[in-house]
Amino acid sequence: MSGTLVIVEQLEGRVRRVALEACTTAVRLGQGPVTALAFGAGASAVAEVLGAHGIEQLLVLSEAPFDRYSSDVFASAVAQVVRQVEPTVVLFGATAFGKDLAPRVSGLLKAGLASDVTGVDADGDDLAITRPVYAGKAFQRVRIVGTPKLVSLRPNVQPATPGGGAAARVSTPAVEVAAPQAVVTATQRNDETVELTEASRIVSGGRGLKAPENFRLLEELAAVLGAAVGSSRPVADEGWVPHSYHVGQTGKVVSPDLYVAVGISGAIQHVAGISNSKCIVAINSDPDAPIFKVANYGIVGDLFQVVPALTAALKEHVEAS
Ligand SMILES: Cc1cc2nc3c(=O)[nH]c(=O)nc-3n(C[C@H](O)[C@H](O)[C@H](O)COP(=O)(O)OP(=O)(O)OC[C@H]3O[C@@H](n4cnc5c(N)ncnc54)[C@H](O)[C@@H]3O)c2cc1C
16 A cells, blocks of 8 residues: 545536645655545546646546535445555545545545544654644544545645646546435535635624624625635524524634634634634624634724724725735
């Protein structure tokens, strides 16, 4: 056994950033040749970008039934490809796709899995793995016994660095396909929003905004910053914003360079989703709000005054530069 297999998530030829982060991680781990496996229409089209990120061979399963996600069919295919390629390490993204797929592959192969990993390094023949537990309040060091070692990487934590290689060689592995137990019949997409788990900047709003129409203030700030908009759970539950905005323990776990929390108290369940942010800025009228304990920068003030002033100042700065 040698090498690393990266399970690549792509849609119509567009690779999810976490897959490129996994490719860069695979090269850095230096476990031997790096192979990728991609599913669905447009999978072959990702050969160039994957080659630039160090992938030598791209295995593609693009025909039906691989054009739509099915947990058992995909897991069985990944397990068969792992048996053929015999990698020592298999990397997934800890996205909804990876979180569903990786444990099933682990079960089929009876192989160890470390999920939602924030740090992974080669340690001789082993991997030194770090992953958050207790909603980000503590970190575990994990060693996976046996091979292959399955790891799902938290998005936006590892760098994605193109090295400038040639396009990956594309081939189709032979896999046996059983009738799926369940299939996705439709996918509703919202092209207008940036996927929060991949956003490098997020402006997030909570109950302090008082009413759904006030999210306009955050959208204006986000537009100047080139940021995605997120929210605390109660405002998503209230229907002020779609559920896809909800950040936290029961929502999306984000790792942006910049997280601006506006009118969010900083309850432990919210902080669980943002603790990997590189810089947290909190705007809150209560100086004792718990969000200030995790914030790198805090503004104590009324958001209805602070946010428009901040947006105007940033606009001025952008126009002047
Ligand atoms: C099992 C479980 C899971 C949960 N999962 C999540 C989760 O994933 N994500 C999540 O977010 N929550 C989650 N929650 C809910 C969580 O406990 C909090 O209730 C929630 O995060 C609070 O949301 P908030 O900060 O928007 O509202 P609040 O707690 O009401 O805070 C509003 C804040 O706005 C400030 N404010 C008010 N007016 C202004 C103003 N004019 N200017 C500036 N600041 C102002 C206030 O000082 C306050 O700090 C969960 C709860 C449970 C029990």
